[in-house]
Amino acid sequence: NVEITQLRERLNISVRCGSIPPPILSFSSCNLPTKLLHNIESIGFELPTPVQMQAMPAALDGGSLLVAAETGSGKTASYLIPIITHCTNSSNDELSKRKPLAMVLTPTRELCVQVEEEAKLLGKGLPFKTALVIGGDAMAGQVYRIQQGVELIVGTPGRLVDMLTKHDEIELDSISIFVVDEVDCMLQRGFRDQVMELFRAVPCSQVLMFSATISADVEKMAHSMAKSLAIVFVGKPNK
Ligand code: ADP
Ligand code: MG
Numbered sequence: 001n002v003e004i005t006q007l008r009e010r011l012n013i014s015v016r017c018g019s020i021p022p023p024i025l026s027f028s029s030c031n032l033p034t035k036l037l038h039n040i041e042s043i044g045f046e047l048p049t050p051v052q053m054q055a056m057p058a059a060l061d062g063g064s065l066l067v068a069a070e071t072g073s074g075k076t077a078s079y080l081i082p083i084i085t086h087c088t089n090s091s092n093d094e095l096s097k098r099k100p101l102a103m104v105l106t107p108t109r110e111l112c113v114q115v116e117e118e119a120k121l122l123g124k125g126l127p128f129k130t131a132l133v134i135g136g137d138a139m140a141g142q143v144y145r146i147q148q149g150v151e152l153i154v155g156t157p158g159r160l161v162d163m164l165t166k167h168d169e170i171e172l173d174s175i176s177i178f179v180v181d182e183v184d185c186m187l188q189r190g191f192r193d194q195v196m197e198l199f200r201a202v203p204c205s206q207v208l209m210f211s212a213t214i215s216a217d218v219e220k221m222a223h224s225m226a227k228s229l230a231i232v233f234v235g236k237p238n239k
Helices: 002-010 034-043 050-060 075-089 109-122 139-148 157-166 183-188 192-201 216-225
Strands: 013-016 064-068 102-105 130-133 152-155 177-180 206-211 229-234
Touching (some): 002 013, 034 075, 050 064, 064 216, 075 177, 075 206, 109 130, 109 152, 130 139, 130 157, 183 192, 183 206, 183 216, 192 216, 206 216
Parallel strands (some): 102 177, 130 152, 177 206
């Protein structure tokens, strides 16, 4: 389709492998829950950034993605908005019986804190609770919070592996979205095996991976986690 190709060119978006929906030009054209749309406005996001224009509809469509876009381009909301939409639409009603529906891995505690903060802002007023699983805080409190009922777990690979080894009572069988943020950084820090261990512990049907740069190693890991993967580049190539 010529129009879609031209639109992507104008937005500096290129898509490799797989077929994904066209970019959306406004948050309101994504069929998001009304309350979520309202929260996006309250935060002050008027227009989606280019990565959000392409990654959001693709993620909402349910496919697995590897997205490359520079730091500061708005990658966080591009996966949090589809996660919150999925959680809102699923019937995870009774609080005490809620099970996690999505897991987000980031390489550092600080990033996890930032991602959880943004998730809380976007999910305000919705049946959407989050748990942070990072070092530095008592694990018991983190386990307790998950057992009380949350939709999203945000954590670092090391701490999550540690927690799941010690607490096999934590049920992950409802997780369908698995996000690996800063894949390049994960690999540089030697977290590959832990990420893969978590991936294998979760029966996810959709893997969303984000990276500032894409190397052969990043692509290899992404392909190993998703049978059918679309690769999206946004902005000027990094190399
Ligand atoms: P990345 O993960 O790509 O480095 P972030 O998701 O951290 O980028 O976003 C960078 C900054 O841009 C954050 O402060 C975030 O709040 C802001 N931001 C994200 N999306 C939008 C938007 N649609 N409109 C305005 N600001 C945005
Ligand atoms: Mg980021």
